[in-house]
Amino acid sequence: MNQKNYQNCNIKGHDDEFLNMICIDEKCKKNQLLCCYCVEEDHNKCQKLPISKFLKQFKQQHQSQMNDQEQNYESLEVPYNIIQSIIEKAQKKIIVTFFKQIDAIKNAKSTIQQLLKEQKSIKDQKQKLQEFESNMTQENCSSLLAEIVDFKPNSDRFSFTLKKIQGQKIDQIQDRILHGSKYSQQYEDFMKRFLEDFEKQHQDMEKNFQNFFLKAPQELQDLEQNNNNVKQSNMQSEIQINQIQVQDRQQNTIGINRNNTNINNIENNQSPKIKGKQTQNNFISPNNKQIQNSQMSSAQISNLTKQQSFSNSKQNNNQQSIEINQQSTPQFQQQLQQPIQQNTSKQFSSIGTLPNSHKEQLNPPSPNLQLLNVEFQNDNQIESEQLIDITQERSFQIESNGKKFTKILFLNNSMLVGCCGSEFLIFDLKTCKQLFQQTVGAYITDAVNINSNDLNEILYLAMNNGKVLVYKREQQMNQSLNFIQQKEQIVDTSGNLLIQINKKDNQLISFGEDKIIKIWQLNDFKEVKRWELNEAGTALHLDSEYIYVGGLKYLYIWNFTNQLKKIIKIQQTKIIYINTHLNKLVVGFQDKIKVFERTSNGDYQQKNEQIFESISSMNILKKWSIIIVSNTYQQQQQVCLYNYELCSLATLEEQIATCCTDGEFDNLNLLGFVYENGQFVVYRIQQSQR
Secondary structure, X not given: OOHHHOOEOOOOOOOOOEOOEEEOOOOOOOOOEEOHHHHHHXXXXXXXXXXHHHHHHHHHHXXXXXXXXXXXXXXXHHHHHHHHHHHHHHHHHHHXXXXXHHHHHHHHHHHHHHHHHHHHHHHHHHHHHHHHHHOOXXXXXXXXXXXXXXXXXXXXXOOOEEOOOOOOOOOOHHXXXXXXXXXXXXXXXXXXXXXXXXXXXXXXXXXXXXXXXXXXXXXXXXXXXXXXXXXXXXXXXXXXXXXEEEOOOOEEEEEEEOOOOOHHHOOHHHOOOOEOOEEEEEEEOOOOOOEEEEEEOHHHHHOOOOEEOEOOOOOEOOEOEEEEEEEOOHHHHOOOOEEOOOOOEOOEOOOOOOOHHHHHHOOOOOHHHHHHHHHHHOOOOOOOEEEEEEEEEEEEEXXXXXXXXXXXXXXXXXXXXXXXXXXXEEEEOOOOEXXXXXXXXXXXEXXXXXXXXXXXXXXXXXXXXXXXXXXXXXXXXOOOOOEEEEEEEEOOOOOOOEEEEEOOOOEEEEEOOOOEEEEEEOOOOEEEEEEEOOOOOOEEEEOOOEEEEEOOOEEEXXXXXXXXXXXXXXXXXXXXXXXXXXXXXXXXXXXXXXXXXXXXXXXXXXXXXXXXXXXXXXXXEHHHOEEEEEEEEOOEEEEEEEXXXXXXXXXXXXXXXXXXXXXXXXXXXXXXXEEOOOEEEEEEEEEEEO
């Protein structure tokens, strides 16, 4: 150290010597910075060091500690924040669900109390009658007369009319009591298992929280395999009390009914049931001409667990139906099926077998799966089947002058909007007539709408000139429909522009040729957030927490609440469709569909994949985990229903739909298509049980 950095000693008689020594004796109470005189006079027996040596040793030890503690504590805190957010959201959802269940129980108990009150009133009438018969006093007479509401002759030729105790009646009371007892026991068992599993998970996570995630987590597949080994012989029980459902060996069925025919009227031989040790399977060859019939034993059936078989059905002019019948198990949901269907009528042809490239991707069935299928074949008792009836409601033809409709939306339960080139048209679903038509001057690339009420819809149109147009419905009762342009905003450069609406935060999300995800406030179209990507997007989706953008090489995921971002390399054909339901992520490519599951740490694990060769459009029915797919398969055009939980397929139509949409209005679920020839078809979707 240079001497000029030393201070001078200000003690009298020390001649301003440099304070170049330091006393480190812990017992010394005198000055610690020393000059040569201070050392001789007051610190002769103390432990002393030159300042230069002291500083060198101090720096060395400090640097060693810095190296040991040079850790990214901020990143370590991130998983704690994520888990805390998950716990808080789960807590709110669980509390809301429990309160809904308690409210439902209170409502039911209130009804029962009212029934008990009415029952008591009837008993009181009888008791008053018996008391008067046994003791005809003035008091008992007045009490009995109080039960009369009208002293005039009535239509039944009685001289007076008694009070009628009218209210809700519940029949089959003994059966309901027995069922309720079973439900309460099942619910108790379910909650016991749930609390035990939850407590075990809490104990495991508490250790991980305390040791700062020292131990690497077990892979999800290993956890599932361990759980399957432990619970292989136990089937889950199914109960449904409001929002909580537990599935118990339930056979799920999708039924398609196109002519207002109740699916429950289908003959028994039209629904494939596996009985005893043999079953009959009908396979449709790719050319749809040869049908092979064969009988297989249980062992053979277990080797075909990935194939969807359909039984023979009788042709009926008034009924055209298809059912997909498949046992649902956790293992089965993770594996693919070959879609093999039977042509039940001219309107429902088979899509044939899958190509060899797809077959090679299928893994052989696991031993657990084979055992489960054999057990299912020998079990003739099926508690219930969930049926989905899809009934054609409307069909009408539109002249589009050779232009294709690229986007359709349900404005409400009675109106549908279609975008065709630079025009958008609105149709009445009840009369099948066109209500409104507007030319906007540029090609419409995307459209979304907000339903504020039945007479005040707002329509947002994305244009290939980079603009977003806002149209608002202005109509009074009994007046013609009219949409007025409210706003016009440039949000991107010219090219393909995609938009979504965040209704909760009143925001619009745009993504176009600028390769930037932009979030705009709808009230003033002010940009509030953005994320710049490195490629143009081909699909855009928004849910309550995440923005998803699909491109040619990557899938981009942005949590716009906590700003966490994830990029997944896809190495496939370009993404044409994205949607989410709960923790499932559905990604549609040009030739296939992949379903991912979001894990607790925010990663995405692929659950299944289905090849369709060439997909033109698709949509999702979240309520039933069904994807509507319009595709060409082995040179055959079709619209299919793909259940991504059961990996099962059914054909709905034998033509290509250029676009499709769905809408849910109260208890009404609608599905809409527009085909290449300009035909609009609207279906009603209903769920029933058998």
